[in-house]
Amino acid sequence: MPHYDLVIIGTGSGNSILDQRFADKKVAIVEKGVFGGTCLNVGCIPTKMFVHTADVAATPSVSSRLGVDEELTGVRWRDIRDRVFGRIDPIASGGRDYRRRHPNNANVTVYEATARFTGFKELTVISADDSTEVVTADQFVLAAGGRAVVPDIEGLADLPYYTSDTVMRIDRLPERMIILGSGFVGAEFAHVFGSLGVDVTIVARSGALLRVEDDDVSRRFTELASDRFDVRLNRTTVKARSTGDGVALDLEGPEGAETVEAGLLLVATGRTPNSDLLDVAKTGVTTSAKGHVEVDEYQRTAVEGIYALGDLSSWQELKHVANHDARVVQHNLLHPDSPVKANHEFVPHAVFSSPQIASVGLTEREAAARGIRYVTATQDYAGIAYGWAMEDTTGFAKLLADPDTGLLLGAHIIGPQASTVIQPVIQAMSFGLDARSMARGQYWIHPAMPELIENALLNLPLTEREDQT
Ligand SMILES: Cc1cc2nc3c(=O)[nH]c(=O)nc-3n(C[C@H](O)[C@H](O)[C@H](O)COP(=O)(O)OP(=O)(O)OC[C@H]3O[C@@H](n4cnc5c(N)ncnc54)[C@H](O)[C@@H]3O)c2cc1C
Ligand SMILES: NC(=O)c1ccc[n+]([C@@H]2O[C@H](COP(=O)([O-])OP(=O)(O)OC[C@H]3O[C@@H](n4cnc5c(N)ncnc54)[C@H](O)[C@@H]3O)[C@@H](O)[C@H]2O)c1
Numbered sequence: 001m002p003h004y005d006l007v008i009i010g011t012g013s014g015n016s017i018l019d020q021r022f023a024d025k026k027v028a029i030v031e032k033g034v035f036g037g038t039c040l041n042v043g044c045i046p047t048k049m050f051v052h053t054a055d056v057a058a059t060p061s062v063s064s065r066l067g068v069d070e071e072l073t074g075v076r077w078r079d080i081r082d083r084v085f086g087r088i089d090p091i092a093s094g095g096r097d098y099r100r101r102h103p104n105n106a107n108v109t110v111y112e113a114t115a116r117f118t119g120f121k122e123l124t125v126i127s128a129d130d131s132t133e134v135v136t137a138d139q140f141v142l143a144a145g146g147r148a149v150v151p152d153i154e155g156l157a158d159l160p161y162y163t164s165d166t167v168m169r170i171d172r173l174p175e176r177m178i179i180l181g182s183g184f185v186g187a188e189f190a191h192v193f194g195s196l197g198v199d200v201t202i203v204a205r206s207g208a209l210l211r212v213e214d215d216d217v218s219r220r221f222t223e224l225a226s227d228r229f230d231v232r233l234n235r236t237t238v239k240a241r242s243t244g245d246g247v248a249l250d251l252e253g254p255e256g257a258e259t260v261e262a263g264l265l266l267v268a269t270g271r272t273p274n275s276d277l278l279d280v281a282k283t284g285v286t287t288s289a290k291g292h293v294e295v296d297e298y299q300r301t302a303v304e305g306i307y308a309l310g311d312l313s314s315w316q317e318l319k320h321v322a323n324h325d326a327r328v329v330q331h332n333l334l335h336p337d338s339p340v341k342a343n344h345e346f347v348p349h350a351v352f353s354s355p356q357i358a359s360v361g362l363t364e365r366e367a368a369a370r371g372i373r374y375v376t377a378t379q380d381y382a383g384i385a386y387g388w389a390m391e392d393t394t395g396f397a398k399l400l401a402d403p404d405t406g407l408l409l410g411a412h413i414i415g416p417q418a419s420t421v422i423q424p425v426i427q428a429m430s431f432g433l434d435a436r437s438m439a440r441g442q443y444w445i446h447p448a449m450p451e452l453i454e455n456a457l458l459n460l461p462l463t464e465r466e467d468q469t
Helices: 037-042 044-058 060-066 077-101 184-195 215-228 319-334 364-369 385-390 423-431 435-440 451-459
Strands: 003-009 027-031 108-119 122-127 132-142 146-148 176-180 199-203 230-232 236-242 247-253 256-262 264-267 271-273 306-308 349-351 357-361 375-380 396-401 408-414
Touching (some): 037 077, 044 060, 044 077, 077 108, 132 319, 176 184, 184 199, 184 215, 199 256, 215 230, 215 408, 230 256, 247 264, 306 319, 357 423, 364 396, 364 408, 385 451, 396 451
Parallel strands (some): 003 027, 003 132, 027 108, 132 306, 176 264, 199 230
Antiparallel strands (some): 146 271, 247 256, 349 357, 396 408
């Protein structure tokens, strides 16, 4: 039975831990799928390559009001798809070859296999040909991520539905597509496929799309999406069935029973951590009710020497969180006597749909629920020079701040470049910069988009201070 100093399970952010500082350790890395994990292969990177393509495809639909008449004369789906994966797949295989063959990894054994704990610090790795090997180690890093969940709807299991793992590799664009679920994945793929000419129907359980966002943002996004797509809110999916050349969902909604049909069904109803398939309980690692591996602030699990990171242990299923966790785990493996804590205080996110959404900190709903004193200010894109020049009429930034200290509590932006425009707010919150100092303690390039933030900061009705100028 091979024994290792360190075994890493999962090659998403887990793969970034190993470098030459581990050269004196006997290490194994186990990967059951494609090297590089979700973000590279089926997540952030391909989706954003499709989003960029979609943004380009959507331009003619908005350009003529600026006096530029453009026409979308064709969408070559296979070329779009093959450009994306023609760039991504070599990175994944390059990463695999590096770990398997490069002299830098002479101390690393790669198991292309599914790992499952079968005892305390004992892992069974099962290869595609069903051969198994049992390995043990002093230390483990659990970086096995999560997977798409498919709801238990009558008939669904018998249908050829898609998830984010498979929908980007389809051979032909359908005329119509149903997206079940109205979170991140649903919002981004609606924009992608809608811009490429697919008629998109979004089926949402609740009364708004992206309902984890601040209510004002979620409401605005729902309004705008309803103009572009067939949006069905407050719907329960009762049954899924085949129509011969496609799928049908039987829905119950505010107006009774109805059916939606399409050539393709994308199920985008969330993700679940892979702790169950990894059987972490067998090694004594504990999980939350939602299946996330429980870790302390040092990313340590309940078992000494076993760390966890990323989607497996975090409810914030975001690549920048997984990377941050991996850096913490790496440091703590290398420097056990001076461990560092993870910082999950101001974790931002963006939804790369159209319009874009970006958010950090508390929503107004959360601030109110926690009884936190706050003031808010909203600034429309239309009221700053660049937004006015673009004739944007729907975007805005909303800030929440402590009225006395001026410290920012949250920021929520919907509109052009939201994922970039929010970054100064993330910086201010992370480094404790108050709204007054932030607004007037620096220059803001005129007429650039971050003036949206400058103006929103100035709009905050903060408590008057005597020293204010
Ligand atoms: C469609 C989509 C778009 C996304 N877009 C963004 C975005 O724009 N920005 C953002 O921040 N985040 C985005 N995310 C989320 C982001 O991809 C994840 O948060 C991130 O990839 C998690 O990294 P990880 O290392 O924790 O897990 P993963 O990258 O999922 O890596 C886990 C690895 O472990 C392997 N594995 C699992 N179980 C086993 C086992 N038992 N044995 C061996 N190997 C195993 C898996 O095959 C996988 O390779 C997106 C996700 C999706 C699905
Ligand atoms: N830009 C990004 O950072 C990005 C992009 C895509 C995905 N992600 C990550 O991946 C995760 C998964 O994305 P997602 O959109 O699948 O999940 P999500 O949690 O964002 O949204 C899931 C949606 O499915 C709905 N839903 C759940 N069960 C349902 C059911 N039985 N019937 C109908 N609707 C149902 C929920 O109400 C919700 O609207 C996200 O939480 C996010 O962390 C991030």
